[in-house]
Amino acid sequence: MTGRRLAILAARVAFTLFFLVTSFYCLLACVPFAYVEIIEARLIAWLTLFVRFHPWFYWAALLAVAPSLRDDLRRRRTKSLTRAFFAVMGGFGLFLMVRPVLPTLKNDLASFAWCQAALLPL
Numbered sequence: 608m609t610g611r612r613l614a615i616l617a618a619r620v621a622f623t624l625f626f627l628v629t630s631f632y633c634l635l636a637c638v639p640f641a642y643v644e645i646i647e648a649r650l651i652a653w654l655t656l657f658v659r660f661h662p663w664f665y666w667a668a669l670l671a672v673a674p675s676l677r678d679d680l681r682r683r684r685t686k687s688l689t690r691a692f693f694a695v696m697g698g699f700g701l702f703l704m705v706r707p708v709l710p711t712l713k714n715d716l717a718s719f720a721w722c723q724a725a726l727l728p729l
Contacts (some may be wrong), residue, residue, distance in 0.1 A: 615675040625668040626725050628657060632709060633722035642714040658710055662703040669696055696728065 608616075632654065635641040649655045657664065673693070679685040712718045 618671040622672040630725035636712040637718035
């Protein structure tokens with residue numbers, strides 16, 4: 608495997624893991640026991656840090672995956688879809704900077720909706 612292909616794979620794995628962890632956190636928030644014992648009690652230190660810096664990790668994940676989509680921006684068939692992806696993801700990144708979602712999650716159905724929404728980019 609070439610260095611470029613390995614870098615693309617690593618970037619896409621990091622992007623995927625970011626959204627899986629985000630979805631998992633939202634799922635924890637919607638389960639009453641997990642919400643009280645893990646989220647409110649801040650039981651897992653790295654998870655608390657993940658929530659605190661979530662918007663910055665979002666941008667890091669998006670910037671990491673961007674070079675892997677360079678070829679898609681050159682292809683005629685995928686150019687407009689790739690541009691739309693970056694436009695939507697960039698807009699949502701700005702939204703997260705203004706109104707971080709994870710720290711405001713409560714134990715309700717909205718958390719479950721965010722759990723599902725976090726998987727959409729994948």
